[in-house]
Amino acid sequence: MLKWSDENIAVQEAVRRFVDEEIRPVLDDLEHEGVPPYEVLRKMYSTFGMDEMARETFKRQLDRKRSGEEGTQRASSNAAMTLIPIIELCRVSPGLVTSLGVSTGLAAGTIMKLGTPEQMERWGLDLMTLEKVGAWAITEPDSGSDALGGMRTSAVRDGDEYVLNGSKTWITNGPYADTIVLYAKLDDGSDSDPRTRKVLTFVLDTGMEGLTQSKPMRKMGQKSSPTGEVFLADVRVGKDRLLGGSEEPKGGGRQSAKDNFVTERAGVAAMALGVIEECQKLSIDYAKQRHLWGKPISDYQLIQLKLANMEVARLNVQNLVFRHLEAASTGEPTTMAEASAMKLYSARAAVEVANEAIQLFGGNGYVSEYRVEQLARDARVLQIYAGTDEMQIVAIAKDLLNR
Numbered sequence: 001m002l003k004w005s006d007e008n009i010a011v012q013e014a015v016r017r018f019v020d021e022e023i024r025p026v027l028d029d030l031e032h033e034g035v036p037p038y039e040v041l042r043k044m045y046s047t048f049g050m051d052e053m054a055r056e057t058f059k060r061q062l063d064r065k066r067s068g069e070e071g072t073q074r075a076s077s078n079a080a081m082t083l084i085p086i087i088e089l090c091r092v093s094p095g096l097v098t099s100l101g102v103s104t105g106l107a108a109g110t111i112m113k114l115g116t117p118e119q120m121e122r123w124g125l126d127l128m129t130l131e132k133v134g135a136w137a138i139t140e141p142d143s144g145s146d147a148l149g150g151m152r153t154s155a156v157r158d159g160d161e162y163v164l165n166g167s168k169t170w171i172t173n174g175p176y177a178d179t180i181v182l183y184a185k186l187d188d189g190s191d192s193d194p195r196t197r198k199v200l201t202f203v204l205d206t207g208m209e210g211l212t213q214s215k216p217m218r219k220m221g222q223k224s225s226p227t228g229e230v231f232l233a234d235v236r237v238g239k240d241r242l243l244g245g246s247e248e249p250k251g252g253g254r255q256s257a258k259d260n261f262v263t264e265r266a267g268v269a270a271m272a273l274g275v276i277e278e279c280q281k282l283s284i285d286y287a288k289q290r291h292l293w294g295k296p297i298s299d300y301q302l303i304q305l306k307l308a309n310m311e312v313a314r315l316n317v318q319n320l321v322f323r324h325l326e327a328a329s330t331g332e333p334t335t336m337a338e339a340s341a342m343k344l345y346s347a348r349a350a351v352e353v354a355n356e357a358i359q360l361f362g363g364n365g366y367v368s369e370y371r372v373e374q375l376a377r378d379a380r381v382l383q384i385y386a387g388t389d390e391m392q393i394v395a396i397a398k399d400l401l402n403r
């Protein structure tokens, strides 16, 4: 894939119109006043029939699960239609994409992949259509990069139930989630090494006894995406909440968390592209209209260098996104090294471009009115979540060296 198709461009334009009419007017409320992002996202879903598409996808996935075909890798002709709204939303508010991606991608995606047909029906559809808000909770105060090994949240068997204790932090949508997909280590009372114990995946509903969801944290950026803590004090769950209904579901626990790493990392490249495109566009416009020493700053070569570097970054990240779409359209799997390299490069590029945009805007780059400061703050976390830059490097090297 070398460029967007006419159909892709039509979708891009329609999403841009939606962003201008429905999101920009409420951007301050989302970014500075703590208004949760879900209503505007639901409006986008209904405007573009994404809720209807989600219902159809849900039905297909359920049918495949029932027929036992769910594990097969399939080509997706629709991947571009998923990534275009991500790119367009990221031009104005990347936090919206984080909230949307965690709810419909990670939370719903894990349930649809690992869950039994009953669990898919119970939780999957409402999350996929955004009727309900989902969170995906793996990170803990003492284990971020070391999420699986260092996990302390425990699940202890008690008759037909499990008792969950522990806490999770940095949980996107945590404060408002109706449904939480939560990872916990099975503690079977043996003296086995806690690092290697089984990781079980549960689905929790807000309001369950012993479950507390914190208020949103104050963050540097992505303020339109509420992030919080989740505390578990003797939360009792039946087997019906254990994803896959078994302690060893196919592709469950650790594998499910790793599968999500690949999906997330490709998504981050699309997010980075949105940030880069918008920063470059704002920078070109500003460079032409800002006059110093009697001419536009676009005449100065140091400014031109910034614009040229932004173009190099834009082309590279766009090519990575196109490559990912091409692979998705043929059903070719993305390796961990590829997904991690894509994330590492794109996140760094977005942060660099956004910082250079601030520099190009001078003092105006430092105030919110000109928008590049928000994009720079928002881009910064792309180098931290879904695996830090350092962990991407580790993942790339490990994958290459173990072939």
Ligand SMILES: Cc1cc2nc3c(=O)[nH]c(=O)nc-3n(C[C@H](O)[C@H](O)[C@H](O)COP(=O)(O)OP(=O)(O)OC[C@H]3O[C@@H](n4cnc5c(N)ncnc54)[C@H](O)[C@@H]3O)c2cc1C
Pocket (backbone or CB within 6 Å): 102, 136, 137, 138, 139, 141, 143, 144, 145, 146, 169, 170, 171, 172, 173, 219, 222, 227, 381, 384, 385, 386, 387, 388, 389, 390, 391, 394
């Ligand atoms: C806005 C936001 C939203 C998030 N949303 C979610 C969510 O929805 N669900 C969820 O479960 N988590 C979420 N996270 C958590 C996120 O995935 C973690 O913050 C991330 O994995 C890093 O973990 P940490 O913050 O504990 O840093 P640490 O793991 O403590 O890392 C500290 C530093 O050490 C470095 N480091 C660690 N190990 C190594 C190593 N082996 N070699 C070299 N350097 C190393 C890291 O790269 C980093 O620079 C979110 C985080 C943020 C900021």
